[in-house]
Amino acid sequence: MNAILKVQNLKKIYGRGCDDCLGTNPPYSKDNKCPTCGSIIACTDVNFDVYPGEILGIVGESGSGKSTVLSCLYFNQQATDGKIFYRGIEGGEKDLFNLNAQTRRQLQNIHFGIVYQNPHLGLNFNVSGEGNVAERLLVAGKRNFNTIQNSVHSLLERVALSPSRYKDFPKYYSGGMQQRVQIAKALISNPELILLDEPTGGLDVSVQAKILDLIRSISRELKVAMIMVSHDMQVIRLLCKRIIVMKHGRVVESGLTDRVIDDPKEAYTQTLVHSTIQ
Amino acid sequence: MKKHLEVRNLTKIFDMHILNNKKIIAFENINFTLNRGKFLGISGKSGYGKSSLIRCIYRNYDSTSGDILLFDNNGESVNLAKISDPEMLIIREKRMGYVSQFFTPLPRVTTMNLVIEPLIDKGWLKDDAIQRASELFKLFDIPGNLWDAYPSTFSGGEKQRINLMKTLIDCPEILLLDEPTASLDARNRGIILEIVKELKKQNITMLGIFHDQMEMETLADEILAIKRPGEYHDETHSADIEVKQEAKKEFIFQL
Ligand SMILES: Nc1ncnc2c1ncn2[C@@H]1O[C@H](COP(=O)(O)OP(=O)(O)OP(=O)(O)O)[C@@H](O)[C@H]1O
Ligand SMILES: Nc1ncnc2c1ncn2[C@@H]1O[C@H](COP(=O)(O)OP(=O)(O)O)[C@@H](O)[C@H]1O
Ligand SMILES: [Mg+2]
Ligand SMILES: [Mg+2]
Ligand SMILES: [Zn+2]
Numbered sequence: 290m291n292a293i294l295k296v297q298n299l300k301k302i303y304g305r306g307c308d309d310c311l312g313t314n315p316p317y318s319k320d321n322k323c324p325t326c327g328s329i330i331a332c333t334d335v336n337f338d339v340y341p342g343e344i345l346g347i348v349g350e351s352g353s354g355k356s357t358v359l360s361c362l363y364f365n366q367q368a369t370d371g372k373i374f375y376r377g378i379e380g381g382e383k384d385l386f387n388l389n390a391q392t393r394r395q396l397q398n399i400h401f402g403i404v405y406q407n408p409h410l411g412l413n414f415n416v417s418g419e420g421n422v423a424e425r426l427l428v429a430g431k432r433n434f435n436t437i438q439n440s441v442h443s444l445l446e447r448v449a450l451s452p453s454r455y456k457d458f459p460k461y462y463s464g465g466m467q468q469r470v471q472i473a474k475a476l477i478s479n480p481e482l483i484l485l486d487e488p489t490g491g492l493d494v495s496v497q498a499k500i501l502d503l504i505r506s507i508s509r510e511l512k513v514a515m516i517m518v519s520h521d522m523q524v525i526r527l528l529c530k531r532i533i534v535m536k537h538g539r540v541v542e543s544g545l546t547d548r549v550i551d552d553p554k555e556a557y558t559q560t561l562v563h564s565t566i567q
Numbered sequence: 568m569k570k571h572l573e574v575r576n577l578t579k580i581f582d583m584h585i586l587n588n589k590k591i592i593a594f595e596n597i598n599f600t601l602n603r604g605k606f607l608g609i610s611g612k613s614g615y616g617k618s619s620l621i622r623c624i625y626r627n628y629d630s631t632s633g634d635i636l637l638f639d640n641n642g643e644s645v646n647l648a649k650i651s652d653p654e655m656l657i658i659r660e661k662r663m664g665y666v667s668q669f670f671t672p673l674p675r676v677t678t679m680n681l682v683i684e685p686l687i688d689k690g691w692l693k694d695d696a697i698q699r700a701s702e703l704f705k706l707f708d709i710p711g712n713l714w715d716a717y718p719s720t721f722s723g724g725e726k727q728r729i730n731l732m733k734t735l736i737d738c739p740e741i742l743l744l745d746e747p748t749a750s751l752d753a754r755n756r757g758i759i760l761e762i763v764k765e766l767k768k769q770n771i772t773m774l775g776i777f778h779d780q781m782e783m784e785t786l787a788d789e790i791l792a793i794k795r796p797g798e799y800h801d802e803t804h805s806a807d808i809e810v811k812q813e814a815k816k817e818f819i820f821q822l
Contacts, residue, residue: 509687527674
């Protein structure tokens with residue numbers, strides 16, 4: 290079985306960096322600061338593969354580098370080091386960090402989708418809900434108005450946004466509706482990979498449950514691969530068959546989700562599992 | 568007789584970092600061979616590592632050392648203790664079923680949807696999958712009003728039958744059963760035993776833990792008797808481990 294995405298030695302340093310933290314295996318301190326130069330090691334030596342149609346979970350405490358990893362994969366942040374390969378571009382042979390700006394935009398607009406915890410990052414609040422979704426097709430080069438409208442509406446229907454709200458602006462939506470529109474926006478280009486950063490963070494539990502069910506059914510129906518960041522082990526258990534666990538910018542453990550939860554090997558994972566599961 | 572599963576020198580030790588690095592030995596140096604279509608019963612007192620052994624085979628636990636070889640019809644094997652996670656997921660999906668001692672239902676997924684999921688994943692049409700599930704529901708004596716309800720509210724017996732059903736609907740070639748009749752009344756136990764017997768007739772290889780000695784003896788072709796657990800508070804007691812390893816030498820009793 291071939292991975293669709295391979296992430297190798299991904300590193301993001303905030304600050305000047307030094308020989309120590311810029312190399313592989315930077316020295317460890319009790320937080321994510323480089324003990325030599327004090328730069329923040331937001332993530333380092335991160336390696337993982339994503340397989341077709343799977344939901345890969347990333348868990349870890351606040352500040353452990355989960356969002357940084359997603360931002361680098363979506364080119365919102367420039368990675369300090371590392372390589373990523375995606376099978377949809379040049380047969381997976383070319384490091385995405387070496388792509389020209391145009392191919393990169395193509396990845397963002399077509400091949401990858403993203404859903405942020407904060408809807409302000411994912412949606413244009415001055416454009417209607419349906420406009421937000423349509424926009425992504427427009428930037429991907431689609432021009433036929435009717436085709437665009439039909440696909441936007443059928444997708445909004447799929448994510449269960451009520452048709453009477455299609456033309457409203459996102460600021461008038463509830464948190465759950467905003468996430469539905471973000472999900473529709475991510476899906477509209479038929480991406481092969483969707484990055485989700487705490488998509489249900491800050492929502493109340495019943496809304497959270499509905500969004501999680503939507504993500505689960507979409508993943509099963511459309512077989513689109515996802516990387517899902519969450520610090521909620523129950524969410525991860527529900528959605529992901531494999532997970533990676535991060536701490537201080539490093540991957541401390543990875544494996545089958547049920548294995549990591551029932552037989553956590555690293556001290557940090559044991560603490561995490563025992564503090565989240567009753 | 569074709570070999571189906573071979574376990575060699577398998578050991579599972581938990582390193583509990585959060586309990587001052589306490590080491591808990593689940594089981595040590597287990598060896599056995601299981602042929603196709605045979606039922607191996609696992610016996611031993613509570614805490615002797617029966618469930619842990621089954622979980623290691625399913626890779627719900629990672630083995631500490633040793634090999635778990637799963638053979639195909641041509642005698643080729645894969646080592647379940649060594650293959651990658653995605654490869655193990657494929658084995659779980661295509662070849663191996665596990666019925667856990669306790670069933671944790673998925674929230675907000677109805678019985679029907681839970682049970683047909685494996686078939687839908689394999690590309691069955693929804694109607695066909697529902698048809699197949701309905702037949703099984705009848706066989707498992709699950710009343711119609713439960714089909715579209717959420718299993719989280721079901722009785723122990725109903726949960727356990729659904730647990731078994733969701734594993735059996737997409738019949739695996741090898742089935743791991745961890746006390747599937749635990750805490751069930753006589754009638755429910757009877758239903759499950761009949762089903763297991765039927766599976767034996769269909770030549771499905773099984774590894775099972777049955778609390779009830781009678782049940783175990785009627786089903787099992789062979790019994791692996793696990794003896795003596797160990798529990799150590801730190802490495803300085805390693806002499807103890809050796810003594811206990813000695814005591815653990817005799818393993819398989821043939822019936
Ligand atoms: N733009 C930035 N400038 C400086 N430091 C940053 C920046 N973005 C993130 N960091 C730091 O990088 C580290 C990783 O942050 P990141 O947002 O990836 O964490 P996270 O795992 O997503 O946490 P949370 O669960 O709170 O969302 C943190 O120490 C954070 O303060
Ligand atoms: N996930 C786990 N983490 C730590 N210790 C465990 C875990 N699972 C089982 N054990 C320990 O391993 C030993 C064997 O347990 P188990 O396999 O459940 O025994 P049995 O099924 O024979 O009753 C026991 O000491 C148990 O407490
Ligand atoms: Mg974050
Ligand atoms: Mg047990
Ligand atoms: Zn440094």
